[in-house]
Amino acid sequence: MVAATDPDIQHTTEEQVAQQARRKELVQRWFWRILGYIFFLGVWEYGSGRILEEALLPGPTRIIKTFGELWAGGKMLDAFQATTFRIAVGFGLSFIIGLFIGLISQNRWWEAFFRDATLISLTAPGLIWALITAIIFGNRIAGPIITIVLTTFALVSVNVYEGVKSLPKDLVDMGKAFRVDVIGRNRHIVLPHLAPYLFTGVRFGFSIAWKVTVLTEIFSSGRGIGFEMRTSSQLFQMDEFLTWILAFFLFALFLEKVVLQAFENRYFRWRQGVAAT
Amino acid sequence: MTTATAQLPKSTKPVSLVTRWKRSTWIPRVLFPITILLFWQVGMQVIRRIWPFAVDVLPTPMEVVDMMWGEIINPFVEGKQAITRENLYLTFGRSLLRLGSGFVIAMVIGTIIGLAMGLSKAVDAFFHDWVMALLAMPALAWALFTGLIFGMGNRSPIVTVVLTGIPFVIVNVREGVRNTPRELFDMANAFKVPRNRATRHVLIPSLMPFFFAAIRYAFSIGWKGLVIAEVFSGQDGAGWTIKFYYDAHRAHGIIGYAFFFVIFALLLEKLVFEKISNRVFKWRPKTTDVALVEALFDGPDDAASATAAAQI
Numbered sequence: 218m219v220a221a222t223d224p225d226i227q228h229t230t231e232e233q234v235a236q237q238a239r240r241k242e243l244v245q246r247w248f249w250r251i252l253g254y255i256f257f258l259g260v261w262e263y264g265s266g267r268i269l270e271e272a273l274l275p276g277p278t279r280i281i282k283t284f285g286e287l288w289a290g291g292k293m294l295d296a297f298q299a300t301t302f303r304i305a306v307g308f309g310l311s312f313i314i315g316l317f318i319g320l321i322s323q324n325r326w327w328e329a330f331f332r333d334a335t336l337i338s339l340t341a342p343g344l345i346w347a348l349i350t351a352i353i354f355g356n357r358i359a360g361p362i363i364t365i366v367l368t369t370f371a372l373v374s375v376n377v378y379e380g381v382k383s384l385p386k387d388l389v390d391m392g393k394a395f396r397v398d399v400i401g402r403n404r405h406i407v408l409p410h411l412a413p414y415l416f417t418g419v420r421f422g423f424s425i426a427w428k429v430t431v432l433t434e435i436f437s438s439g440r441g442i443g444f445e446m447r448t449s450s451q452l453f454q455m456d457e458f459l460t461w462i463l464a465f466f467l468f469a470l471f472l473e474k475v476v477l478q479a480f481e482n483r484y485f486r487w488r489q490g491v492a493a494t
Numbered sequence: 495m496t497t498a499t500a501q502l503p504k505s506t507k508p509v510s511l512v513t514r515w516k517r518s519t520w521i522p523r524v525l526f527p528i529t530i531l532l533f534w535q536v537g538m539q540v541i542r543r544i545w546p547f548a549v550d551v552l553p554t555p556m557e558v559v560d561m562m563w564g565e566i567i568n569p570f571v572e573g574k575q576a577i578t579r580e581n582l583y584l585t586f587g588r589s590l591l592r593l594g595s596g597f598v599i600a601m602v603i604g605t606i607i608g609l610a611m612g613l614s615k616a617v618d619a620f621f622h623d624w625v626m627a628l629l630a631m632p633a634l635a636w637a638l639f640t641g642l643i644f645g646m647g648n649r650s651p652i653v654t655v656v657l658t659g660i661p662f663v664i665v666n667v668r669e670g671v672r673n674t675p676r677e678l679f680d681m682a683n684a685f686k687v688p689r690n691r692a693t694r695h696v697l698i699p700s701l702m703p704f705f706f707a708a709i710r711y712a713f714s715i716g717w718k719g720l721v722i723a724e725v726f727s728g729q730d731g732a733g734w735t736i737k738f739y740y741d742a743h744r745a746h747g748i749i750g751y752a753f754f755f756v757i758f759a760l761l762l763e764k765l766v767f768e769k770i771s772n773r774v775f776k777w778r779p780k781t782t783d784v785a786l787v788e789a790l791f792d793g794p795d796d797a798a799s800a801t802a803a804a805q806i
Contacts, residue, residue, distance in 0.1 A: 242615075249619035257624055273643050330522035340759060342718045344725065345752040348736065352745045353551055428632040432722075435634070436740075450638045458642070462635045469630065 275456040283460040292445070293464060299440035300430055300468075303358070307365030308426045315370040315418065319377025331374070338371035343429040351437035361433040368429050369422040376421075380414030416481050423477065427469050442468070531555055553746030561750040578735050586758060589731040592648060593713075593720050596655025600712055603656075604663025608708075611664065612671025621664070628661040633719035641727030651723040651731065658719035659712035666711070670704030706771050713767075717759060 258277055265276035275283075287293045322328040346367050350360035384407065392402045434443025442465050449457035534555055541552060569581040578585070611618040611625075636657045640650040674697055682692040724733025732755060739747025 246615065246619045249616045250623065253620035253622075253624060256620070269643065325519060326522050329519035330526050332523060333526050337756070340756055341752060342721065342755070344718070344722055344733075345736070345748065345755070348740045348748050349745055349752075352740065352743060352748070424630075428634065431632065432634055446635075446638065450642060453642065455642060458638065462631075462639075465635075466627075466630065 307362040311366040311369045315373025319374040322378045335371040347433040372422040373418040376414045376418030380411040557746040596652040600656045600659035604660045608664040608667025612668040633658045637723040650727040654723035655716040659716040662711040663708045666704045666708035670701040674700045
């Protein structure tokens with residue numbers, strides 16, 4: 218009896234020790250993390266009104282209050298709606314164009330043809346496109362959309378191209394040997410293989426898209442988060458301005474971490490371990 | 495080697511003109527700008543017919559080239575002046591000075607925080623979320639904010655450069671400290687190598703590639719942040735000049751300055767950073783730091799936001 222239970226006891230104690238150590242580390246990590254929050258928020262709260270005037274640097278409590286006011290007024294939802302619409306249309310278009318360019322870049326000729334386009338799209342700052350489209354299109358919807366497309370299509374196309382390059386040739390050959398038709402091959406081999414690359418492209422492209430959208434809204438728009446930011450900064454209402462930045466930040470975080478992540482998890486359900494990355 | 499042998503039998507066959515055309519990569523590369531210019535010209539003609547009021551808004555390629563050539567040459571010609579208050583060289587000089595000072599501050603503070611975060615878990619937990627927040631923050635927000643706080647002048651652009659560049663330095667340096675090979679340190683201990691020599695020969699070389707990634711990212715992002723800050727709160731500099739042309743409703747000026755801007759960034763990258771990194775990495779067999787940055791950014795979440803923020 219004793220001999221039988223002995224290893225069990227040994228086992229549990231070892232595990233307990235490990236668990237205890239892990240728990241201790243977790244507690245320690247959270248302790249420092251919370252301390253960090255307290256420190257930075259404290260400096261901010263203390264700084265407003267003491268180091269800088271409160272009109273210049275409103276503290277966090279003030280911003281939360283303003284946030285509630287703006288939300289209750291319905292202004293925030295309206296701005297979000299306008300911005301989301303622009304991002305959706307612009308990035309949707311950009312995704313299609315990027316996918317197309319990435320796919321035809323399998324051909325070396327087209328790859329070389331689009332190489333400089335990709336380079337320009339990646340290096341030219343969004344500000345330039347925002348200003349040029351603002352001059353040409355004024356307040357029309359075309360301005361922000363063209364800007365989003367020009368700044369983000371390259372990220373999608375580069376990723377698709379990388380994915381196409383690393384297509385598993387043996388699987389494609391096997392598909393051919395077993396006479397799987399073109400549609401089936403694309404559906405079951407090419408698309409699942411490309412999916413992670415596409416998601417990377419979307420994630421990168423998307424996080425740029427929302428910044429660029431807000432930038433274009435600053436110059437040429439009558440609605441949206443960027444417009445509200447500009448208005449409040451021109452009226453020198455720092456509390457509203459910081460609140461809009463916070464709103465914009467939360468919104469982006471929500472779209473990236475919740476919406477995109479949900480899509481990704483859903484798509485990669487069949488693959489274990491990938492969904493987490 | 496293998497490619498050479500594989501190509502041998504091919505080259506013995508006579509290659510037709512069409513296949514040569516299909517295979518060469520420089521023809522499409524040259525064709526791309528030609529196509530764009532063609533589209534630009536033809537599009538202009540069409541739009542001028544159907545949309546007459548947009549004539550002065552849309553610049554022709556020749557106008558842009560003229561403007562750029564004028565900006566380059568006018569300071570050296572007697573009796574001619576640049577359209578803006580200061581000429582091209584002074585403008586970029588000013589911006590570069592701001593960029594440089596902001597960059598140095600960001601490097602120093604970022605390296606200190608990054609080292610501390612890499613070495614201690616407590617410090618890492620303390621700063622982590624706030625560094626991530628800084629990473630995700632667009633330069634635009636800082637530009638407007640610092641503009642309101644500091645007003646016109648040098649301070650707002652410099653602080654914007656510091657704030658946009660610093661998270662990249664921190665993330666890269668932290669990653670570098672974490673990736674130092676433990677075995678090498680253990681070996682140094684076993685062979686009783688003094689601590690300062692171990693630092694000099696193990697820690698610093700293994701930190702270097704990450705440091706360079708940090709420099710590159712901080713520079714290119716700082717540059718974009720600087721221009722946005724100058725647009726909103728500058729009285730001179732590259733960003734201010736772009737804004738000047740925007741306010742004057744001269745699109746050819748904006749496009750011309752955009753070209754200067756891109757050329758300038760590429761030159762800096764090619765002439766300065768590549769030279770330095772070649773020299774520093776002479777001892778290494780072959781790993782370009784570009785590959786390293788990519789490998790780094792294949793990784794977790796920091797990556798996505800890092801590349802994303804790099805854009806704007």
